[in-house]
Amino acid sequence: GENVEQHPSTLSVQEGDSAVIKCTYSDSASNYFPWYKQELGKRPQLIIDIRSNVGEKKDQRIAVTLNKTAKHFSLHITETQPEDSAVYFCAARLNTDKLIFGTGTRLQVFP
Amino acid sequence: NAGVTQTPKFQVLKTGQSMTLQCAQDMNHEYMSWYRQDPGMGLRLIHYSVGAGITDQGEVPNGYNVSRSTTEDFPLRLLSAAPSQTSVYFCASRVDRVTRDTQYFGPGTRLTVL
Numbered sequence: 080g081e082n083v084e085q086h087p088s089t090l091s092v093q094e095g096d097s098a099v100i101k102c103t104y105s106d107s108a109s110n111y112f113p114w115y116k117q118e119l120g121k122r123p124q125l126i127i128d129i130r131s132n133v134g135e136k137k138d139q140r141i142a143v144t145l146n147k148t149a150k151h152f153s154l155h156i157t158e159t160q161p162e163d164s165a166v167y168f169c170a171a172r173l174n175t176d177k178l179i180f181g182t183g184t185r186l187q188v189f190p
Numbered sequence: 191n192a193g194v195t196q197t198p199k200f201q202v203l204k205t206g207q208s209m210t211l212q213c214a215q216d217m218n219h220e221y222m223s224w225y226r227q228d229p230g231m232g233l234r235l236i237h238y239s240v241g242a243g244i245t246d247q248g249e250v251p252n253g254y255n256v257s258r259s260t261t262e263d264f265p266l267r268l269l270s271a272a273p274s275q276t277s278v279y280f281c282a283s284r285v286d287r288v289t290r291d292t293q294y295f296g297p298g299t300r301l302t303v304l
Contacts, residue, residue, distance in 0.1 A: 081249070088230070111291050122280060122295040123233065168232060176240060177248060178223070178293060182232040 081106055083171050085181025092159050093189055100184045102169035103151040111172035112145060112152045117183075118165045126167075127154070159188045191216050194296035196281050202302045203271040211266040211299050213281030219294075221284045222264040223248070224256065226277040227298075233280065239264055271303045 082105040092098050104112075113128035129136045129143045129152065136143050140159075145152040156163055169181040197212045215222065223238035225248075235248030239258040253275060255267040264283075268275060278300050284293040 085232070113291070113293070122297055124295070125292050128291065170233075172291070176221070177235055177238065179235060179249065180225070180233040182230060 081173055081177065081179050083169060083179050083181045085169050085184060087184060088182065089185045089187070091187045091189065094159060094161060096159055098154075098156045098159055098163070098186055098188075100154045100167055100169065100186075101151060102153070102171075102181050103149075104171040104179075105150070106171070106173050107147075107150060108174035109150075109171040110174070111178075112143070113170050113172075113178075114141075114143060114154050115168045115170065115180075116165045117168065123168060156186075159186075161188050161190055164188045193217065194281055194283050194294050196279075196296035196299050198299060199297065200300050202304065203268075204304050205272060207271050208267070208269050209271065211268075211279055211281075211301070213264045213266065213296060214262050215264075215283040215294075216262065217283065217285070217294070218261060219283040219285050220261070221293075222258065223282050223293075224254070224264070224266045225280045225282065226250065226275075227280060228277050236266065236279075273303045275301065276303045277301060 085102045110131040115123035116126045117123040140157045142155040166183045168183050172178045194215045220241045224236040225233040234250045237256040239245045280298050281296040282293045
């Protein structure tokens with residue numbers, strides 16, 4: 080069935096280091112891949128997204144890469160800062176219009 | 191614009207009680223959806239709607255009903271609450287167009303079923 084797997088579940092990095100979160104999806108017809116950031120007690124908010132016709136997208140310190148052949152996509156955060164600490168969710172939109180989320184990665188950035 | 195609003199923010203129910211979680215958006219979005227968030231399980235899609243009068247099931251629809259009589263409102267009904275439905279519920283909406291996919295979430299409703 081429809082599934083999005085996300086790894087790792089927790090990630091701890093030193094301030095200034097890079098962080099990478101990886102997701103795989105099961106439906107080859109998926110065409111849209113957003114990433115959401117959720118701070119404690121708050122709602123998820125979109126930070127970056129990518130469509131199936133693009134291999135990479137960058138927005139300042141955040142980048143997302145997509146490998147359609149392997150059905151996986153990744154979030155890259157460079158020069159991490161303590162305010163990057165949050166839970167990050169990947170998602171994949173299926174052809175049926177459903178947006179299915181991964182299980183989340185708790186990122187901790189230590190000063 | 192208020193964006194996506196949800197009421198109530200917190201609710202405690204007893205097993206077997208019924209209630210409706212309210213969701214409204216003032217952005218004229220066609221697409222609305224409900225998710226539940228549980229520790230370690232991410233956001234799971236309960237039901238969604240691609241427009242007024244149209245609803246469909248998500249990943250975990252059992253125990254929940256929805257209706258979409260207007261573009262603005264998308265209530266979620268629990269007919270007979272169970273402890274397994276203790277969760278944080280998020281409503282979300284987006285413009286249903288190919289080039290405008292950003293999904294906006296409401297602030298959430300924290301539900302406890304005793």
